Amino acid sequence: MPRRIFVTGMGIITGIGKNLAETKDSLFHQRSGIGKIRFLDTDLRDEIPVSEVKFSLEELFHLVGISYQEGYSRNVLMGIIAAKDAYKDAGINDLPGLRTGLISATTVGGMDQCEMYYQDFLDNDSRNIYIDSYDCADSTEKIADVLGISDYLTTISTACSSSANSIQFGARLIRNGDLDRVIAGGTESLTKFHLNGFNALKILDKEPSKPFDERRNGINLGEGAAYLVLESEEAVRQSGKPVICELTGWGNACEAFHQTASSPEGTGAYLAMKKALEISGLGTGDIGYINAHGTGTDNNDISEGRAIEKLFGTSVPPVSSTKPYTGHTTSAAGATEAIISILCLLEHVIWPNLNFSEPMKELNFTPVKELMKNVDLRHVMTNSFGFGGNDTSLIFSTVLESEVGGRRSEN
Amino acid sequence: MAFINGIGLISPQKTAETTDFLQEVMEYDADYLKCIEPASYKPYIDPIQSRRMSRLIKMGIASAKMCLNEAGCTMPDAIITGTGLGSVEDTEKILGTIHLDQPFLNPTPFMQSTYNTISSQIAIQLKCHNYNSTYVHRTFSFESSIQDALLQIAEGTGRNILAGGIDEMTLNHLNITRRPGHWKMSPVKNLEMLTWDSPGALAGEGASYFLLSAERSETTYAQLLSVKTIYKPANPGIIERHLQDLVTASGLDIKDISLVILGINGDNRNDGFYRDFSSSLFPDTPVAFYKQLCGEYHTSTGFALWLAANILKRQSVPSVIRLDQIPCDLPHNVLIYNQYYNVNHSLMLVTRDAKRDIRHKS
Numbered sequence: 001m002p003r004r005i006f007v008t009g010m011g012i013i014t015g016i017g018k019n020l021a022e023t024k025d026s027l028f029h030q031r032s033g034i035g036k037i038r039f040l041d042t043d044l045r046d047e048i049p050v051s052e053v054k055f056s057l058e059e060l061f062h063l064v065g066i067s068y069q070e071g072y073s074r075n076v077l078m079g080i081i082a083a084k085d086a087y088k089d090a091g092i093n094d095l096p097g098l099r100t101g102l103i104s105a106t107t108v109g110g111m112d113q114c115e116m117y118y119q120d121f122l123d124n125d126s127r128n129i130y131i132d133s134y135d136c137a138d139s140t141e142k143i144a145d146v147l148g149i150s151d152y153l154t155t156i157s158t159a160c161s162s163s164a165n166s167i168q169f170g171a172r173l174i175r176n177g178d179l180d181r182v183i184a185g186g187t188e189s190l191t192k193f194h195l196n197g198f199n200a201l202k203i204l205d206k207e208p209s210k211p212f213d214e215r216r217n218g219i220n221l222g223e224g225a226a227y228l229v230l231e232s233e234e235a236v237r238q239s240g241k242p243v244i245c246e247l248t249g250w251g252n253a254c255e256a257f258h259q260t261a262s263s264p265e266g267t268g269a270y271l272a273m274k275k276a277l278e279i280s281g282l283g284t285g286d287i288g289y290i291n292a293h294g295t296g297t298d299n300n301d302i303s304e305g306r307a308i309e310k311l312f313g314t315s316v317p318p319v320s321s322t323k324p325y326t327g328h329t330t331s332a333a334g335a336t337e338a339i340i341s342i343l344c345l346l347e348h349v350i351w352p353n354l355n356f357s358e359p360m361k362e363l364n365f366t367p368v369k370e371l372m373k374n375v376d377l378r379h380v381m382t383n384s385f386g387f388g389g390n391d392t393s394l395i396f397s398t399v400l401e402s403e404v405g406g407r408r409s410e411n
Numbered sequence: 412m413a414f415i416n417g418i419g420l421i422s423p424q425k426t427a428e429t430t431d432f433l434q435e436v437m438e439y440d441a442d443y444l445k446c447i448e449p450a451s452y453k454p455y456i457d458p459i460q461s462r463r464m465s466r467l468i469k470m471g472i473a474s475a476k477m478c479l480n481e482a483g484c485t486m487p488d489a490i491i492t493g494t495g496l497g498s499v500e501d502t503e504k505i506l507g508t509i510h511l512d513q514p515f516l517n518p519t520p521f522m523q524s525t526y527n528t529i530s531s532q533i534a535i536q537l538k539c540h541n542y543n544s545t546y547v548h549r550t551f552s553f554e555s556s557i558q559d560a561l562l563q564i565a566e567g568t569g570r571n572i573l574a575g576g577i578d579e580m581t582l583n584h585l586n587i588t589r590r591p592g593h594w595k596m597s598p599v600k601n602l603e604m605l606t607w608d609s610p611g612a613l614a615g616e617g618a619s620y621f622l623l624s625a626e627r628s629e630t631t632y633a634q635l636l637s638v639k640t641i642y643k644p645a646n647p648g649i650i651e652r653h654l655q656d657l658v659t660a661s662g663l664d665i666k667d668i669s670l671v672i673l674g675i676n677g678d679n680r681n682d683g684f685y686r687d688f689s690s691s692l693f694p695d696t697p698v699a700f701y702k703q704l705c706g707e708y709h710t711s712t713g714f715a716l717w718l719a720a721n722i723l724k725r726q727s728v729p730s731v732i733r734l735d736q737i738p739c740d741l742p743h744n745v746l747i748y749n750q751y752y753n754v755n756h757s758l759m760l761v762t763r764d765a766k767r768d769i770r771h772k773s
Contacts, residue, residue: 118506121587128591136547154555155548157526197521254543256534388531
């Protein structure tokens with residue numbers, strides 16, 4: 001019997017809240033974080049809505065509880081906030097002999113500061129500290145130093161599936177016995193770099209996005225950070241604490257189709273979901289909810305929708321995309337939506353897909369339109385797909401009160 | 412543990428499209444060491460597609476295909492890449508316009524600037540729908556991709572894994588990263604690295620892919636036993652402890668190591684770690700260094716692994732990499748030790764595939 005992996009802590013900051021409680025409240029009240037750009041200094045601010053974390057750089061320093069210092073990007077600060085919360089939520093104590101790792105994800109790293117100071121990089125020495133802090137590993141190392149993690153560190157970048165892959169890799173390291181605990185997730189700050197990049201690809205909606213709607217018109221970008229604490233069954237037994245849920249399935253596959261487009265039939269998406277089911281030992285009928293990648297682009301929603309129909313046939317479980325709440329937090333989306341899906345397990349609800357009105361003619365299913373309450377959910381699936389066809393699917397499952405340290409009950 | 416059954420390496424040395432092993436050593440007097448690219452990418456990439464690809468992506472696909480061709484593998488069970496910086500050239504193209512906040516109309520540099528482009532372009536070329544990932548953690552990038560590959564083999568989820576490390580340098584990026592003092596400020600002669608005694612390393616670049624397999628084959632170079640990354644060790648004793656664990660886990664002892672390859676990079680603030688490491692742990696063991704050949708970059712340990720694999724297969728150590736005169740006639744276990752500013756340390760242990768020798772003799 002392979003080693004089981006439990007989720008024991010969660011931390012999140014996005015446009016809909018600076019912590020888990022605010023996030024949950026926004027979801028229950030169907031409040032979206034999408035709005036006019038306030039903090040990113042860009043000429044596109046009146047044209048393209050996004051979901052920003054509603055704090056300036058200085059305010060983020062305050063939230064972290066450290067004074068302003070050079071070399072810190074939004075991406076680092078948001079990462080520290082979410083990872084610290086996850087650590088605290090898990091009640092991590094220094095049990096002797098437990099090996100702890102941090103596996104983080106990002107796609108543009110400290111680009112938010114780098115793009116501001118790039119001209120200085122070329123012209124003078126005034127911003128040299130940012131030259132060493134723009135790469136992807138910078139946020140991971142700063143978060144690790146705050147949490148005091150040194151047993152294992154790495155950073156993953158597979159575009160918009162990055163943090164789903166950090167959760168997957170963390171789970172695999174625990175299952176293989178290489179680590180006992182992993183803080184896994186990702187952090188991504190909005191930047192002119194990728195706002196302009198997505199804009200050049202003509203896939204940004206100038207209105208609130210409408211995933212799985214016939215008239216969908218693209219993505220709303222978002223930013224944020226989200227981390228899960230994963231622990232081995234042995235580590236949970238040793239600490240005797242109750243757990244949040246179990247990570248039972250993961251699958252990674254590649255579209256191998258186009259650098260920024262998905263295949264019409266969604267081969268990668270289908271394979272990722274299928275692999276996740278195989279690892280979990282579950283059947284399609286066991287999945288009670290799919291938190292879709294659902295970006296709201298013409299291409300993704302057809303491709304993902306067809307892949308879901310191919311795998312689940314005529315019995316597609318309730319599906320929704322929660323990107324209309326948080327925006328598409330790119331590398332952080334996998335962990336963000338993992339937490340949002342786990343909240344469904346804990347609260348026995350399914351979050352509705354905002355802004356939906358007209359079914360897609362290519363699909364036989366429609367997304368969840370109203371908040372579903374008192375749902376007997378046992379297993380939820382969450383999808384994260386990225387540029388380059390990097391597709392990952394995760395499955396989280398409830399645990400019984402009688403198992404391991406028992407189920408956490410405060411929720 | 413995995414067998415290294417194929418290698419593709421594009422580097423500042425003549426390592427691609429040749430069966431030679433450093434017979435001719437490239438000598439440079441340069442700001443940084445630049446890769447010797449294949450004369451044509453046609454054997455590896457459709458010319459219509461390659462026209463739009465940046466240099467790093469072309470080098471990545473070509474080195475991956477060289478590796479797969481050598482191993483006779485058409486469809487790896489996973490494609491995993493490590494890259495510290497991804498496509499610097501594409502990122503610079505965007506940054507050059509972004510400080511003016513000009514909406515850029517050509518999305519190609521943005522599409523190629525994402526770090527996972529190399530892994531995904533290789534997948535597109537091979538039509539490979541299998542596991543695909545990219546690690547982007549400074550000098551842990553290549554090591555993480557190898558760790559993932561070894562994990563796939565240990566899990567039994569894959570038997571033939573394509574894993575590699577790739578980074579590029581540009582003159583513009585060199586000039587920017589010279590500001591915090593990473594590099595020599597003027598051209599240097601690469602083969603005189605040991606005489607420099609000044610701050611700053613010699614920058615370089617490279618693209619390496621390895622086919623790591625669960626079974627040996629006709630093309631096996633060596634066995635990769637294990638890889639360890641160590642973050643901010645509080646003292647050198649921690650590295651020693653990890654080294655001890657690493658060799659013990661492979662049923663070996665530190666004294667069984669027949670050659671140590673160090674990541675000396677010519678920066679006098681840095682190279683003391685290596686001297687202390689080798690003098691305290693390996694006073695009587697042959698020691699080698701390699702960055703005079705490929706320069707310093709985040710995934711340079713890909714070059715070192717290529718060296719180790721070839722040394723073990725050919726049973727010969729090129730004199731250009733030797734730091735001492737201790738004989739190394741029958742190298743059996745090679746240790747690679749690299750470190751970056753005493754923050755990111757890594758160890759890789761590679762061993763001769765003894766069974767292969769027996770088979771070849773019989």
